[in-house]
Amino acid sequence: MTMETLLLMFLLTHAAGTQDIHTVSKISVQKQQKITIPCLYDQKYVSFPKYMSRGGVWIFSQHVSHNRMSVEDNQAENVFTATLSEAEVSDSGTYWCAVTVSGSDPHVYLDLQVTEAEARLRVSSQTVSGYEGGNVTILCHGASHWCTIRGACVGRDGGSLERTAVSDDGGDVLRVTLWQLQKEDSGWYYCSNENSQMPVNVTVMEALDITQFTTNPSYSTTPLGEDRLDFRRFLWLLLLGAMLPITVCGAVMLIKARNKRKKRAEISNLHDDMNIQQLPKKNGKNNEVACENLYGFTTGNKPITQGNGKNNEVACEDLYETMTGNKQITQGNWKNNEVACENLYGFTTGNKPITQGNWKNNEVSCEDLYETMTGNKQNTQLTATDDKNIYGHKSE
Secondary structure, three states, X not given: OOHHHHHHHHHHHHHHOOOOEEOOOEEEEEOOOOEEEEEEXXXXXXXXXXXXXXXXXXXXXXXXXXXXXXXEEEOOOOEEEXXXXXXXXXXXXXXEEEXXXXXXXXXEEEEEEEEOOOOOOEOOOOEEEEEOOXXXXXXXXXXXXXXXOOOOEEEOOEEOOOOEEEEEOOXXXXXXXXXXXXXXXOEEEEEEOOOOEEEEEEEEEXXXXXXXXXXXXXXXXXXXXXXXXXXXXXXXXXXXHHHHHHHHHHHHHHHHHHHXXXXXXXXXXXXXXXXXXXXXXXXXXXHXXXXXXXXXXXXXXXXXXXXXXXXXXXXXXXXXXXXXXXXXXXXXXXXXXXHHHHHHHHHHHOOOOOOOOOHHHHHHHHHHHHHHHHOOOOOOOXXXXXXXXXXXXXXX
16 A cells, blocks of 8 residues: 555545544524534543634644633533634534544534625524423424434425424424433534524433523423412412512501500599589588698699688689680679689599589589599688688688
């Protein structure tokens, strides 16, 4: 075998790549859009660095190092992804998924086309998520088949994938439904037509792992149990929302009722204090002393006691004026004193005493008025001189 033949075999082998790495063969994307390219590799390369290279011929290709291209390695699933952001028409060309090893790097090529117009083959999102036991639906615009990265396909013209159904959604839209999802359904798939492919990643999560649910709701569904859980939460929130104003209103009504009871109790106690049993006396001495004490108690001024009814009259006049603000007409006799005490008793207690036109009513009113206002029981101890002065004044 000649040297030329060996060199040709070497170039063909390394230019075509190896079966240890798999990806799509052609992708089209519109300008300024983002595209993610999956590169699946064999387990034996899990710990080796991965990269993207660009060039028409492998041996002359160069690493892609600009900041719009990023590479992430998912060693748990044996796949690394190259994401190109804000694609430009100048980004069009041949790219290579490759792994850095000693010797010749394993690699596989793909063709990227960036177009000014909207790409004919497209999806709303390259990432779709669902729960175990649930379903996900992907709408592939301009597609005729749904395939796994390693090549098994189902389409309008036949083929089959486990728990996968396709249907014509009208026009050029292929509706793909994966039902009764299982964890092993997670991975990379692609929509395809006769010219290109569009990669789609499907992630299946545990039914209760709701914190990882990040998907476009237009293209996924949740298990029936999750729907019921959300409905129960909604009912509980609705019930709590209805009970809150009822609870607040009930608390306000209880506070108002308690305040009313407290107010009624205070009024009742006041009435009990004011409705003290009247103790009529046999003479006018008590009336004079009561009015003197009431005047002093109310005004803070001690009237001068003269031992007759005149001081009592003046004290009751002043007391009436102090408490009511009305000037009593002084007639120089006991009648004014009687009327003033009657009015003071009615003004203070709210009870109208029975007027008999004599000392009896005046005596009772002033006694009760003094006892109501001060809480002290008046004692009547007339001397002979006092009795004489009172009755002498009365007879005049």
